[in-house]
Amino acid sequence: MLLFAVTSCKKELVRINKNPNEVENPQPDYLLGAAEKNGADVYWGQSSNFASSELITQQWAMIQYTDPDRYIFNGNSFSTLWTTIYSSTLTDIKVMMELGEKQDNNNYVGVGHVLRAWNFQLLTDAFGNVPYSQAGQIEQSSVAIYDPQKDVYAGLLKELDTALTDLDPAGTPIEGDLIYNNDISNWRRFANSLKLRIALRIADADPALAKTTVQEVLTGKELISSNDQTAAFIYGASPNWNPVAANFSTRNDYRISKTIVDKLYALNDPRLPVYASLPENPEITKYVGVPNGLTTSDANSLGLANTSKPGSYFLADNAPAVIESYSEVLFLRSEAAARGLSSEDAPSLYKQAITASLNQYGITDATQITAYLNQPGVKYDAQNYKKSIGVQKWIALFGQGLEAFAEWRRLDYPVLTAAVSGKYGKDIPVRFIYPSTEQTLNRKAYKAAVAAQGTDDLFTKLWFDKY
Known part of the structure; x- marks a missing residue:
């Protein structure tokens, strides 16, 4: 009787908790498009891009509410990147791959591996040690260990090799692909190009693996x-518009950084009119960047109409979210x-x-x-x-803040001066801090990761960042 009661309760909970708006039989093409859009949104969106990494690398600056431009972050500042990828994007990818296997369509599986590799690359570039080997295994455990960054990169290279085994231009076609319009040959090029990116990312920390990977990739020249x-996600009109356009439709907080404007002027760079807009004040005929890290009052004193927003190319509804x-x-x-x-x-x-x-x-x-x-x-x-x-x-x-942030740390150029009124004096952040929810929901694994990697702050250098 007890067993019957427990079983009945489980059935009742399933019935009660069933989402009436949920698709009964999800299709891989819909999941693929959703995963691509979620990934593009978080990559080009506010939290991980123009409210953090693009400020740190001094491509963008803030003209209002300038705390993030002064490196005033907290445990919630970077949570969107973490939670979106783990709770949404990777889940869609996993189900898509499972459905692809059931339909004997290895191309869905291969595309899934490429998207997984890209998303995990974003996570480990930003945070360092992250859950990878146990991520998404909710059937086994509700928590996951943090893998060392070295192991994550090595795992991603192997996963991309698996993707290349699965991806077959002559195989069963896929649908729903909003990055390459279902072109498997281009997905193979993207997979190899991601391998090349990761190889150079680890070149200072693991030169042997970097060299082996580079030579493997260049042998086939399938890049x-x-x-x-x-590789880019192409947006449409509202509500499926670029996150930058969505932000500027209702807010006026961001400008192009003085650092990059000055560099483009110094080099007579023809990209300046693309990257920046002229100020709204018609009397100002030059591009005017905002110094990074001003106090809110000092930034406001420059005048909203007297400073340059990013260029219209980037503010367009359908501006592409370039991935590689x-x-x-x-x-x-x-x-x-x-x-x-x-x-x-x-x-x-x-x-x-x-x-x-x-x-x-x-x-x-x-x-x-x-x-x-x-x-x-x-x-x-x-x-x-x-x-x-x-x-x-x-x-x-x-515009690709996370990638620019990773490459600036690795190459150490350009030489940047810290925010004018930065919270930490002359220091510039070199990583994201873990979301505060990890300290409560996955505390044991979080503490082990911090013990292995170093203090969970903005200035603990990651494994790949050797110099």
Whole structure:
């Protein structure tokens, strides 16, 4: 009788807790599109992008409510990246992959592995040690250990290899793909390009694995090889619009940073009119960036109409959320060659990378591009490749705050000066702090991670960030 009562209670709970709006038979194509959009939203959204990483890397700045620009963060500041990926994006990916297996469609499985690798890369780049090997195994346990960052990157490389085994352009087609429009060949290029990104991410910390991975990737040359093959989520009109456009539709808190405006002016960079808007005050005919980390009163005194918002390209409803660009892949190949990880031509690839970035924003005039490349401040410096690549990559990654943040820490260029009224003096954050919910919901694993990695603050350097 007791067993019958318990069973009946379970059935009743299932009935009561059933969501009447939930799809009875989810389809992999809908889950794929949802996972892609959730990932793009959090990558280009406020919490992890223009209210944090883009401020730290001084691509954007704040003109109102400037605490984040002064590095005043707390345990909730970065929670959106963590909770969205773990509770939503990875769940959709997991179910999509399971349905793909049931339908004997390995291409859904392969795409799922690529998306998992990208999402976990975002997490570990930002936080360091994160749940990976046990993540999403709610059937076994409601908590998960934090894997060392070294193991996470190694696991992601293996997962991308698995993806490449599954992805077959001649196999069963997929549907619902809002990144590559169901083109499996491009997903293979993206998978290899992600491997190249991770290889260079770990190049200072694990040069042997980095070299092996670079040589594997370059052997097949199955990489993103044109701007048309860039991995990007293309938005539409409201409500499915770019998070930047959504924010600026109701708020007026952000401006382009003075740091990048000054650099673009110094280099006579043709991307300046793309990256920045002229101030609304018609009497001001130059782009005016805002210094990072002003107090709210000092920022307000500059005047909302007298400072530059990001360019209209980035404020458009349908602006793409770039995930990995052709320009980035060329920069990675250039750096790999400079490090001796490949036999390619580093200076040539560096020029190609800059050209690809200019082309990405509609700058195609050959004379203009040549003039830009021949400037002393742009020319490749073989004696300090990290400076050349670091500065130009920082410019090219405008808008991709999380990626710019990771590369700035790894390459140590451009040299940035801390926020004007930063909370920590001359120090600039080098990681995100874990969400406060981890201390209560996964306390044992959280404490073990902090003991292994270091204090859970903004200034504990991560494993990949050696110098």
